[in-house]
Amino acid sequence: MDPSVNAMKSYRLNAARTLELVDGPVPTPGRGQVLVRVKAASLNARDTMIAAGVYPWPALPDLVQLSDGAGVVEAVGPDTGRFRVGDRVVNSFAPTWYGGPLREFGQMYGTDIDGWLAEYVVVDENALVTMPAHLSFEEAATLPCAALTGWSAVAGVGPADTVLIQGSGGVSLAALQFARTAGARVIATTSSEAKAQKLQALGASDVVNYVDTPDWGTAVRKLTDDRGVDLVVEVGGAITQSLNALALRGTVALVGSLTGPGEAVDLMDLLLRVAILRTIGVGSRSDLEEMNRVIGLHELRPVIDRVFPFDEAPAAYEHFAHGSRFGKVVISL
Ligand SMILES: NC(=O)c1ccc[n+]([C@@H]2O[C@H](COP(=O)([O-])OP(=O)(O)OC[C@H]3O[C@@H](n4cnc5c(N)ncnc54)[C@H](OP(=O)(O)O)[C@@H]3O)[C@@H](O)[C@H]2O)c1
Structure with missing residues (x-):
């Protein structure tokens, strides 16, 4: 679209929580x-939660949706210097968190400020980073939230570690790729045999079906000669099973709870395992840059399930909620 036309389309979530073009x-x-x-x-899990009105943070009405996008710099304003016209960029999830520890949530796309499901966006240049050169725009658009969260969750793992990932969503698959790149063993859980095969193709040494095996934590532990895993990337919320799988002094990286409100945890269960509970909040711009450097060095490619055209964005939302999905859902413009 030519900006001289001075008209563009965007998807906004109205007060009735309908996505409007x-x-x-x-x-x-x-x-x-x-x-x-x-x-x-x-799309990320948060986008469907915002649309359903169950995201933990309130959302203003009529904002452009989606926190993650990639594109080309079309024009720069006065007093800018980070980018030039034509640069390929991807956004940082937290537009004002540049590095160091998180001190405030700041404004979030889709709940406080306009997001990325639009033909054009204007953002502070500090809210953007350069795309990894080998990635397509569709691949790069998966990086800001899920991939960076997976990166943060497995920070510090190495070849001596065993990591448990849960399911085949965006966070878990990114965590799998980064943990494997760091040389760690990865065990995965999933809901179907077809997905188990794909997880093994991505480098999971073993996969446990959590539907057929309700006591999957114990099953995972057995796969480690009863030692347990060093890190659980917790996205499910069934913390009892995760603790069953955890080694003494292991870490639970608490990312989310796809089961809903999440299970209550007995603090003594943590203490008896000398466990470390670490909560994850996506990551800063500096974390994103470091992750992108590793993605570039190792030529990693995010796992995309399906790409929808812009005019089928509502169908992309529906597909995202579908259990058969393996990896990210992208909307291409
Ligand atoms: N703390 C943070 O900074 C942060 C950042 C991003 C996301 N999150 C949260 O992390 C969670 C995952 O996000 P996402 O974007 O990766 O989600 P997603 O892509 O929607 O993940 C969906 C997949 O997770 C698996 N799954 C569903 N229910 C499950 C359960 N009860 N136990 C285990 N696996 C289950 C399924 O895969 P299988 O069929 O293979 O099992 C499903 O296809 C969400 O709760 C999200 O809100 C938190």
Whole structure:
């Protein structure tokens, strides 16, 4: 789309929580800002939670949706210097968290400020990083939330470690790829035989079906000669099973709870395992840059389940909620 036309389309979630395709003017970048022509955006669990009204943070109505996008710098405003017109960029999930420990949540895309499901966005240049060169826009658009969360969850693992990932969502598959790149053994859980085979193809040494094996924590432990795993990337919320799988002094990286509110945990269960509970909050821009450097060095490619065209964005939301999915759902512009 030519910005001289000065009209663009975006998807906004209205007060009735319906995704609406809206026409509007192409925004002009102000001081310190850049205009990005969006080429792809991706869905995360949070986007369907926002649409369903169950995201833990309140969402303002009529905001452009989706926290993750990649595109090309189309124009730069005054007093900018990080990017030039034509640069291929991807956004940082937390637009004002540049590095160091998280001190405040700041504004979030899709709940406080306009997100990336639009033909153009204007953002502060500091909210963007350069895309890994070998990736397509569709692949790069999967990096800001799920991939960076997986990266943060497995930070510090090495060849002596065994990591347990749960299911085949965006966070878990990224954690699998990064843990394997670091030389760790990865055990996975999943819900079907077809997905188990794909997880093994990505480098999981063993896969346990958590539907057929309700006591999957013990099954995972047995796969480690009863030692237990060093790290659980917790996205399911069934913490009792995760603790059954955990080695003494192992870590639970608490990412989310796909089961809903999550299981209550007896603190003594943590203490008796001398366990470390580490909560994960996506990551900073500096974490994203470090992750992208590793993605570039090892030519990693995010796992994409399906790409939808922009005019089928509502169908992408529906597909995202479908259990057969393996990996990320992307909307291409
Ligand atoms: N803390 C943070 O910073 C942060 C950041 C991003 C995401 N999150 C949270 O992390 C969780 C995962 O996010 P995501 O984007 O990766 O989700 P996702 O892509 O929607 O993950 C869906 C997959 O997870 C698996 N799954 C579903 N229910 C499960 C359960 N009860 N136990 C184990 N696996 C289950 C299924 O795979 P199989 O069929 O293979 O089992 C499903 O296809 C969500 O709760 C999200 O809100 C937190």
